[in-house]
Amino acid sequence: MVKPLAAVFSMLLLFGAAKLPFEHRLEQEDRAAFFHGAKLSLGLRDQVGQLGFLAALSGFRSLVADFLWIEAHTAWEGTQWGRMALLFNNVTTLQPRVVMFWDMAAWHMAYNASVAAMQDPKQPRLALRLRAQREYFELGKDFLIRGIENNPDRYLLYERLGIVERDKFGDHCAASRRFGEAAAIRGAPTYEKRFMAYELSHCPGHEREAYERLLALYKTGRREWLPTLLERLEYLQKALNIPAAQRVNIPEKKL
């Protein structure tokens, strides 16, 4: 019995040596194709518990992430914003390629938690409420930035970051850049280009570029003659003193 065992052991070792470079190459190909970025650090073990960490290590990462997501939903119902942020961090660490997790985590932080912080009845000082609100804006933005790092091939997170830059930080130049990045990704909706041009029209020093982009969109046809586009075009024509002969005639009713 010892001889067959030794023969099998040698066979497994030989097979192991042969498959090692193949597995290494396949791992590289997987990483390149799916941008794997999940790092199951020991810090995560403390946060998801020993069992959860073991399950995550054993190929049930998505299940653990879902349970934590449901827990985060319960925390939301109880308006436990700090706990939610922690759970979102764990969920996105476990499943960095699920865009929806980054998107929803950012939305909860930048929109729901920030509003709750601003209306916090336990905090009478406006300055502190404003600071807390700002911190939640930053937290939401941070989720989106990390989400983009893990999913550079998906347009949605760039778009969401553009919206946060526009609505929460009032930074139209940054918002325009983000919408531009979203528009450059294959499969992105056509409105990303329009959003980019709108935001550029609010960005000081970029009026000429915004005008040219809006004009190009206008010339593509009636489908693009949307109220905001016509309004921004009208504004820029006046701001840039475009000669009357070159101006696009925008009827009042369109506005």
Add this chain to the structure above:
Amino acid sequence: MDTPHKIFSPARLWAIASNTLLELVRLKVFYFLLLFALLIIGSSAFMLDFKFQEQFQVLKDMSLGSMSIFSWLLAVLATAMLLPKEIEDRTLYTILAKPVPRLEYILGKLLGILALLFVSILLMSVMFVIALYIKQQAVLTDAVRGLPPEQTADVIRGVKASAFTVSLIPCVAMIYIKSALLASFTLLASTFATSSIFTIIVSFVVYFIGHVQGIARESLLASPNASALSKVFLAFVSLLFPDLRLLNLTDDVVAGNAISSAIFLKTAGLGLSYFCVYTLAAYLIFAFKEL
């Protein structure tokens, strides 16, 4: 006139495989499907507060995760019982006393397990697709209610993109290949083990180590200056254990990534080569085993 004895007979193989499947079915192993059904009904019925993308995400994760867990447990537990039970019941001696080569016996047993896994995964897949379809119809009815006609097509496209995707098929195929690999390893362990408990423990340990094997392999290849002891340990884990993490396509598919046919074929090829090597190893040990 007697027909001459064949060294390898597909008919004998089929007889052993179908008997193995029948025995396992009689053990009522399919009862776990009730639990699976409860899980997917639960995950689709109690997530109504969530956005539809979240509902589909949870339903797919729960269903595919449960399929992985059940097929893994089935592969290990059913295979671990086979040889010890046959020895205990003395059926093994009756069969091998006849002109049945040990290769046919081992292959027949394994084919029976593979058939059981195939039927189980097929039934779970059917239940999963039905649940996904019902959820999709419910979400669609809600989503398009009151929408202007020009937006309806976009919403329907969005919902359908979140529900069933073709990538789910290779994902389920990989769950089957992974469970077949685990069954073949468990069979290998049971050829030299002295009890079912030992086989089950060894198979579970291999399952867990298999999911961190990739870390050991990358550490081995990335750190040429590591100490000799570390290198030996890393090489031992990298060479002897399968990389089960590589065989898991579920996370990427549920995240919305399309699996290229090249990656699928390479991954499936890796899984099948493990399966063949473990089966051959199981045969080699069983062929020389004193019974």
